[in-house]
Amino acid sequence: MRPAMPNTEEKYLLQMYKKETGVTDIVMRDVAVWAEQRGWKMPKPVTAVELLARRLARAAREETRKDAKSGMTYHANHAYKAPRDGATTTYWVDIDENAPKPKMYRSAKNRGEQMKQIVSDAAVDPKTLYMEPRQTSRRTDSATVGFGPDVGGGLTIHRKKGKAR
Known part of the structure; x- marks a missing residue:
């Protein structure tokens, strides 16, 4: 074996x-x-808790809301990774519950890395890829959740022209 x-x-x-x-x-x-x-060792099956955690993460990832001011749809929950008990753990935050900027930055950076991989896999020119930074009107702080134009190690995100901030 x-x-x-x-x-x-x-x-x-x-x-x-x-x-x-x-x-x-x-x-x-x-x-x-x-x-x-052929005798390859099989991995341990997923537990019921792990299965439910995956379903909950999928539900959090899929939840969208509509901004009252702009009418734009946005993702309500954002994932970020951080260490816990010696391992990397994925945490979820709701953008409308005043998620702290460092956590939103981590989330945006992770999404930038994912987009970079998608662009790389598709062999698409990164200059044609757009990601609108958005700020929900339900947040109480006045500053934007800024993450700069370079969110993912070389992938530059450009704003669409003509869109109001």
Whole structure:
């Protein structure tokens, strides 16, 4: 029996599966069954708590609201990562509950990194990608949740021309 696979071994396993079976359009479940039959150690199943946490995160990620002043739709909850008990943990904050600027900055920086990866994967010119910084009218502080034009290690976010702030 082989030990649990790090990501590089999983990539190698995918190549082995394609080579042995001749299949080019693979179904990951089929690869997992094939690997199990060959003695690869299977990961522990997800617990009910982990499953519910994933569903809650998805619900938080999907929640949108409409700004009363601008009429624009925006994401209500924003995720940011921070250390807890020696591990990196994802926290969620509601933008309308006066989320502190450092947390919103972390969230924006993370989203910038994700956008950078999407642009990289799609081979799209980053100059054509727009992200509107927005400030909900329900926040009580007057300053914007600014994160600057470079939110993700080299991906510059440009404002659309003609849009009022």
